[in-house]
Amino acid sequence: MTDLKIVAVDITPVALKDPPLLNSSGVHEPYALRSIIEVHTDAGIVGVNEAYGDDATLALLHQSADAVIGADAFDLNGIGRRVATAVGGAEASSPTELIGAASHDKTVAQAFAAFEVACFDAQGKATGRRVVDLLGGAVRERVDFSAYLFYKWAEHPGDFDVDPWGEALDPDGIVDQARRMVDKYGFGSLKLKGGVFAPEEEIEAVKALRRAFPDRPVRLDPNANWTVETSHRVAAALEGELEYLEDPTPGIPGMAEVAAKTDLPLATNMCVTSFADIPESIRLDAVQVILSDHHFWGGLRATQNLAALCDTFGLGLSMHSNTHLGVSLAAMAHIAASTPNLTYALDTHTPWKAQDEDVVLGGGLTFTDGALTLPRGPGLGVELDRDAIARLHEQYLTCGIRRRDDVGWMRRVRPEWTGKRPRF
Ligand SMILES: O=C([O-])[C@@H](O)[C@@H](O)[C@H](O)[C@@H](O)C(=O)[O-]
Numbered sequence: 001m002t003d004l005k006i007v008a009v010d011i012t013p014v015a016l017k018d019p020p021l022l023n024s025s026g027v028h029e030p031y032a033l034r035s036i037i038e039v040h041t042d043a044g045i046v047g048v049n050e051a052y053g054d055d056a057t058l059a060l061l062h063q064s065a066d067a068v069i070g071a072d073a074f075d076l077n078g079i080g081r082r083v084a085t086a087v088g089g090a091e092a093s094s095p096t097e098l099i100g101a102a103s104h105d106k107t108v109a110q111a112f113a114a115f116e117v118a119c120f121d122a123q124g125k126a127t128g129r130r131v132v133d134l135l136g137g138a139v140r141e142r143v144d145f146s147a148y149l150f151y152k153w154a155e156h157p158g159d160f161d162v163d164p165w166g167e168a169l170d171p172d173g174i175v176d177q178a179r180r181m182v183d184k185y186g187f188g189s190l191k192l193k194g195g196v197f198a199p200e201e202e203i204e205a206v207k208a209l210r211r212a213f214p215d216r217p218v219r220l221d222p223n224a225n226w227t228v229e230t231s232h233r234v235a236a237a238l239e240g241e242l243e244y245l246e247d248p249t250p251g252i253p254g255m256a257e258v259a260a261k262t263d264l265p266l267a268t269n270m271c272v273t274s275f276a277d278i279p280e281s282i283r284l285d286a287v288q289v290i291l292s293d294h295h296f297w298g299g300l301r302a303t304q305n306l307a308a309l310c311d312t313f314g315l316g317l318s319m320h321s322n323t324h325l326g327v328s329l330a331a332m333a334h335i336a337a338s339t340p341n342l343t344y345a346l347d348t349h350t351p352w353k354a355q356d357e358d359v360v361l362g363g364g365l366t367f368t369d370g371a372l373t374l375p376r377g378p379g380l381g382v383e384l385d386r387d388a389i390a391r392l393h394e395q396y397l398t399c400g401i402r403r404r405d406d407v408g409w410m411r412r413v414r415p416e417w418t419g420k421r422p423r424f
């Protein structure tokens with residue numbers, strides 16, 4: 001038996017153009033930051049992965065990279081110990097407040113995940129097997145994703161490119177956006193990012209979506225921008241209309257108060273974002289669906305552990321997404337394809353990415369009938385496009401953005417903006 005010894009690690013930050021998507025914090029900046037991780041082995045095999053690309057994440061990844069050199073890419077437990085030691089007592093700031101507060105556990109989980117997925121890719125390339133096979137085998141070959149709808153401006157203030165999606169600031173705009181996304185990708189379910197306008201307007205948008213797409217389940221996610229009282233009111237108005245209501249209000253106790261008075265399942269990627277959050281959430285029956293995310297839950301095996309807990313406690317499992325490239329999309333597809341109870345369509349920001357901006361050869365993976373067919377090749381099944389990485393890295397060097405700051409960008413337009421939640 002031969003080792004697959006890690007001999008070097010490359011971490012390349014990249015910036016991709018991002019449209020002016022609105023959320024409860026503010027507005028997306030004109031560029032979103034990601035990083036590409038390449039784990040080189042003594043066999044000449046290179047495992048790849050994608051992570052957040054803000055300064056805090058990059059520092060964390062560099063700190064951990066030195067520690068994984070010399071490890072066997074098959075020894076994920078050993079790599080986990082090395083990363084935990086390298087991270088020490090550090091607590092990196094969260095790449096965005098929209099995925100909950102930072103914690104030491106999440107910091108270690110985020111650092112480990114970046115290398116774990118790259119090692120799975122290397123293992124797959126070494127054995128000629130797909131990551132899904134290494135995770136226990138595919139329970140599905142096609143993974144459903146949902147249309148991720150955003151209120152948005154037509155363009156970023158200033159001299160930035162106009163994106164092809166145009167403005168969406170009312171129910172008609174949201175329905176038009178949904179129609180274009182469904183026509184183009186065939187998505188079978190719809191998620192509206194709310195918490196932007198008064199709840200009554202967002203209720204109208206959901207109802208308009210339900211009228212326009214009666215067969216498609218709809219989710220609403222105001223990112224904890226409502227008080228408990230407002231959440232009760234909106235939940236009552238949308239009872240029976242939503243597949244789930246995501247993070248109406250901040251915190252596990254608040255979510256529990258909302259859950260106590262509605263039959264709508266409550267989902268979260270804000271208040272239950274690590275294993276440490278699960279006991280209280282179960283005790284208070286605060287959420288009924290957890291949105292997993294391998295980037296901060298600790299990788300692919302940790303996501304399977306989360307899936308087992310959800311199964312045990314009768315919770316649903318879905319999957320969260322921030323702005324990302326094709327490597328993350330492939331990793332999401334592999335974990336979802338290997339997880340029997342990951343049955344909700346996954347979130348993805350893929351449609352918001354400029355068409356020519358991906359680091360995966362061929363411009364990235366895409367959807368047919370709302371689903372992604374698992375790539376066939378070994379590992380994650382994606383090949384990096386060197387020219388694209390160089391271009392997006394150059395964009396990173398010149399864009400001037402080093403951390404995500406939706407609040408700050410909104411302030412350029414509305415100087416009084418604080419992004420403080422809950423606002424309604
Ligand atoms: O991209 C956004 O604006 C989303 O709000 C994202 O940052 C959230 O983390 C996420 O998609 C969510 O479901 O809360």
Ligand SMILES: [Mg+2]
Nearest residue numbers: 221246247269
């Ligand atoms: Mg959410």
